[in-house]
Amino acid sequence: xxxxxxxxxxxxxxxxxxxxxxxxxxxxxxxxxxxxxxxxxxxxxxxxxxxxxxxxxxxxxxxxxxxxxxxxxxxxxxxxxxxxxxxxxxxxxxxxxxxxxxxxxxxxxxxxxxxxxxxxxxxxxxxxxxxxxxxxxxxxxxxxxxxxxxxxxxxxxxxxxxxxxxxxxxxxxxxxxxxxxxxxxxxxxxxxxxxxxxxxxxxxxxxxxxxxxxxxxxxxxxxxxxxxxxxxxxxxxxxxxxxxxxxxxxxxxxxxxxxxxxxxxxxxxxxxxxxxxxxxxxxxxxxxxxxxxxxxxxxxxxxxxxxxxxxxxxxxxxxxxxxxxxxxxxxxxxxxxxxxxxxxxxxxxxxxxxxxxxxxxxxxxxxxxxxxxxxxxxxxxxxxxxxxxxxxxxxxxxxxxxxxxxxxxxxxxxxxxxxxxxxxxxxxxxxxxxxxxxxxxxxxxxxxxxxxxxxxxxxxxxxxxxxxxxxxxxxxxxxxxxxxxxxxxxxxxxxxxxxxxxxxxxxxxxxxxxxxxxxxxxxxxxxxxxxxxxxxxxxxxxxxxxxxxxxxxxxxxxxxxxxxxxxxxxxxxxxxxxxxxxxxxxxxxxxxxxxxxxxxxxxxxxxxxxxxxx
Numbered sequence: 001x002x003x004x005x006x007x008x009x010x011x012x013x014x015x016x017x018x019x020x021x022x023x024x025x026x027x028x029x030x031x032x033x034x035x036x037x038x039x040x041x042x043x044x045x046x047x048x049x050x051x052x053x054x055x056x057x058x059x060x061x062x063x064x065x066x067x068x069x070x071x072x073x074x075x076x077x078x079x080x081x082x083x084x085x086x087x088x089x090x091x092x093x094x095x096x097x098x099x100x101x102x103x104x105x106x107x108x109x110x111x112x113x114x115x116x117x118x119x120x121x122x123x124x125x126x127x128x129x130x131x132x133x134x135x136x137x138x139x140x141x142x143x144x145x146x147x148x149x150x151x152x153x154x155x156x157x158x159x160x161x162x163x164x165x166x167x168x169x170x171x172x173x174x175x176x177x178x179x180x181x182x183x184x185x186x187x188x189x190x191x192x193x194x195x196x197x198x199x200x201x202x203x204x205x206x207x208x209x210x211x212x213x214x215x216x217x218x219x220x221x222x223x224x225x226x227x228x229x230x231x232x233x234x235x236x237x238x239x240x241x242x243x244x245x246x247x248x249x250x251x252x253x254x255x256x257x258x259x260x261x262x263x264x265x266x267x268x269x270x271x272x273x274x275x276x277x278x279x280x281x282x283x284x285x286x287x288x289x290x291x292x293x294x295x296x297x298x299x300x301x302x303x304x305x306x307x308x309x310x311x312x313x314x315x316x317x318x319x320x321x322x323x324x325x326x327x328x329x330x331x332x333x334x335x336x337x338x339x340x341x342x343x344x345x346x347x348x349x350x351x352x353x354x355x356x357x358x359x360x361x362x363x364x365x366x367x368x369x370x371x372x373x374x375x376x377x378x379x380x381x382x383x384x385x386x387x388x389x390x391x392x393x394x395x396x397x398x399x400x401x402x403x404x405x406x407x408x409x410x411x412x413x414x415x416x417x418x419x420x421x422x423x424x425x426x427x428x429x430x431x432x433x434x435x436x437x438x439x440x441x442x443x444x445x446x447x448x449x450x451x452x453x454x455x456x457x458x459x460x461x462x463x464x465x466x467x468x469x470x471x472x473x474x475x476x477x478x479x480x481x482x483x484x485x486x487x488x489x490x491x492x493x494x495x496x497x498x499x500x501x502x503x504x505x506x507x508x509x510x511x512x513x514x515x516x517x518x519x520x521x522x523x524x525x526x527x528x529x530x531x532x533x534x535x536x537x538x539x540x541x542x543x544x545x546x547x548x549x550x551x552x553x554x555x556x557x558x559x560x561x562x563x564x565x566x567x568x569x570x571x572x573x574x575x576x577x578x579x580x581x582x583x584x585x586x587x588x589x590x591x592x593x594x595x596x597x598x599x600x601x602x603x604x605x606x607x608x609x610x611x612x613x614x
Contacts, residue, residue: 043205043218047116049146050199053230055160055189057239058265058475063155064190066147070128072120076105076112079140087138090131091120118165118181122148122282149281155239156246157275158300159473161188162283188300189473191411193233196480202227231479236265236472241586245270248578248599251606254545254565255301257456257471258582261557264460264469264486267586269410269453271301273608295608303413306449307564310537310547311571313444314370315462315502317377318358320396322498326376329358329501335368341436347371347443353516360516362505365534365571367443374442378435386434387421394418399493401457401468402450407485409472410453417449445538456562459549462503463531463557466496506531507554519572520548522598523580528587529554530580534571541612543567548575552583559586567610577602 055064072091079102088095101119105112119141123131128143135142149163163185166178178184185194202225205218217224238258245256249272258267273295279286290298299305321327332355338348349367353360361369383389398404403418419441424433440446453471461468467489474482508514510523510532520532531554535547546568551560561583563575577598584591591599 043207046204046206048202048204048225048227050201050227051147051229052149052163052199053193053197054232055193055197056232056234057155057237057242058235058267059238060234061239062152063235063237063239064160065150065152067150069122069146069148070125071118071144071146072123072128072131073116073142073144074101074105074119075116075140076102076109077140079105079138082138086134087141090127090134091123092127092130093120115180121284151277151281153239153243154246154277155237155242156270157188157277157280158271158298158302159188159237159242159269160277160280161185161190161192162275162280163190164283187298187411189233189235192409193474193480196231196233199230200228232477233480234475234477236260236263236267236475237269238267238586241582242268242270244585245578245582246272246274248581248602249565250603251608252565252568252574253295253301253608253611254563254568254575255305255452256561256563256578256582257302257452258559258561258586259456259460259471261460261463261468261551261560264471265475266408266410266471266473267559268582269302269473271299273297274300295611300412301564302452303408303410305451306414306416307452307545308446308448308537308539309444309450309455309458310535310545311365311367311443312455312458312533312535312547312549312562313448313450314362314365314442315506315533316397316400316402316458317370317374317442318362318502318505319492319494319498320393321373321377322501323396323494324377324380324392326380327358327373332357333361333369333372335366339368339371339439339442341371341439345436347439356516358501359505359508360514362502362533363508363512363514363518364516365509365519366516371439371442374439375435387425387430390421390424394420396493399491400461401454401490402448406454406457407470408453409474409482409486413453414451416451416454417447419447423447444535452562452564455547455549455564456560459551459560459562460557461492462499462506463551463560465499465503466494467491503531503554506533506550509533510550520550520576522572523548523550523576523583525552525580525584525587526592528552528584530583532576532580534576536569536571539567541567543610544569546573546575547571548579550576550579550583552587559583565607567612568607574602574605574607 051066054062057063084095084098088098132143163183166182166184171178185191205223207216207218245268249256249270252272254272256270260267274297334355335349337351338346340346347367352364356366356369377393378386378389380389397418403416405413405415438446441448457468457471470486472486476482509518509520510530512518512521519534523530523532530550530552532550537545537547539545546565548571549562551557561579563579565574568574581599
């Protein structure tokens with residue numbers, strides 16, 4: 001018994017020793033990575049930057065590519081005494097620039113260590129070649145090629161976003177992913193798709209001698225790692241439509257957003273004034289002038305500006321009235337240049353036929369009509385109080401995508417504002433407000449704030465007869481898959497059968513045929529059934545804002561557009577022709593000859609002086 005126990009113990013020890021020996025052999029002989037780790041002090045890793053992924057538009061056109069740039073890199077601890085004047089001449093810089101740089105490196109010697117530093121970025125090719133001829137004279141200095149962004153077509157700097165060198169805060173927020181000298185997408189599509197676009201860095205491994213001089217490649221390059229290029233991205237953007245929209249919006253302040261209703265794909269996203277791709281290509285040089293510009297070109301109005309929607313919001317109130325049963329399409333309400341309320345007050349309206357039914361009220365954009373509709377919604381007898389009916393109204397409005405972020409994949413999206421009953425309770429007291437207190441909500445004014453993206457989404461929702469897909473700018477592609485949520489229908493609380501009743505009014509607004517006239521006949525396109533709605537939103541900072549939404553074709557919508565022009569006056573004057581020209585360009589591939597005069601008027605118009613600078 002005792003002998004068997006002793007034998008088992010010896011066998012166990014033998015097995016354990018064998019396993020240990022095998023592991024030691026594997027670690028010390030077979031697995032170089034451990035040896036590399038222990039030899040790091042005598043090895044140099046020369047990083048290879050990957051090529052950033054290409055960005056395509058929906059038609060396969062490159063909107064962001066790459067081109068070669070040349071940087072001058074220095075590893076301060078490898079620098080020997082050198083001729084400052086000769087180096088300055090080779091790099092085409094001032095001698096003092098070199099001295100200041102070296103003084104900085106010496107003062108930060110402990111933190112820099114053997115890390116290479118970018119001393120000059122994007123030097124001209126001729127300067128790079130001139131330096132290459134004398135590089136051997138300057139140990140520790142070297143030229144490095146890398147790719148930088150190239151823009152074959154101006155498809156919107158605010159949309160595309162810029163790439164710049166990471167700072168300490170960015171590195172801290174992305175632990176282990178970036179080092180000083182690395183670049184990352186900071187805004188727009190570049191930021192949205194940073195993980196896919198950036199790729200993976202590679203490196204060459206070199207040995208360093210006892211004098212800290214690089215001698216040779218480690219193991220003839222066996223341990224080198226190739227850089228992996230970033231994934232290409234396919235966007236939903238139509239580059240030609242985006243560019244055309246930017247041209248139409250030149251010298252105007254505002255936004256144009258175009259969406260494909262059946263998918264939620266954003267076709268164009270114009271914020272004006274914006275960043276040009278020339279500025280984008282060298283954002284560091286232009287950054288200060290951009291942030292100091294009083295018109296705020298870096299502010300993306302399509303998703304960050306909150307505006308009163310104006311009369312386009314009448315569609316929402318009309319649909320809610322229909323769903324709540326307090327409005328019938330045949331109901332007629334009078335309008336004598338407005339809606340009288342309270343003690344001698346009147347919410348004004350323009351001159352038109354009266355009384356009107358729903359279709360004509362939409363076509364003529366009658367303020368008085370929709371005051372009656374909103375009053376009926378709030379004074380609905382099935383609710384015990386105005387707070388209850390208002391809360392229900394707000395639920396409906398939120399289901400259209402207002403008052404919250406839509407959930408777009410585009411960064412920095414704001415949610416806007418739809419006021420709550422609690423807000424009014426605090427402002428006026430729980431029983432201190434009624435319909436006449438908040439009458440401005442009838443026509444999309446007052447405390448309502450929406451983004452141009454939300455307005456375009458409203459148009460797409462109506463075009464789809466009651467649902468929308470969350471607007472997005474990235475398409476599924478070979479290497480990149482978007483979240484399934486972007487393929488799911490988002491239904492409003494209004495039954496889909498009610499939407500045809502307002503769509504007919506939008507059709508009459510463009511094509512006529514009603515009792516009271518039409519406000520958007522300039523949006524008509526021969527052979528295409530266009531549906532539209534004008535809006536004129538009051539603006540406390542000056543002239544009214546011009547608003548227009550439209551979609552086409554009526555029964556098979558391929559595009560929905562919202563145009564919002566600050567301080568431009570009536571919706572029919574500026575927003576309407578801009579949106580309709582973009583629609584015609586997209587659906588037909590050009591502008592018909594009889595509309596060239598309209599196009600020229602828009603292209604040559606300068607409305608900047610109307611806008612108050614921040």
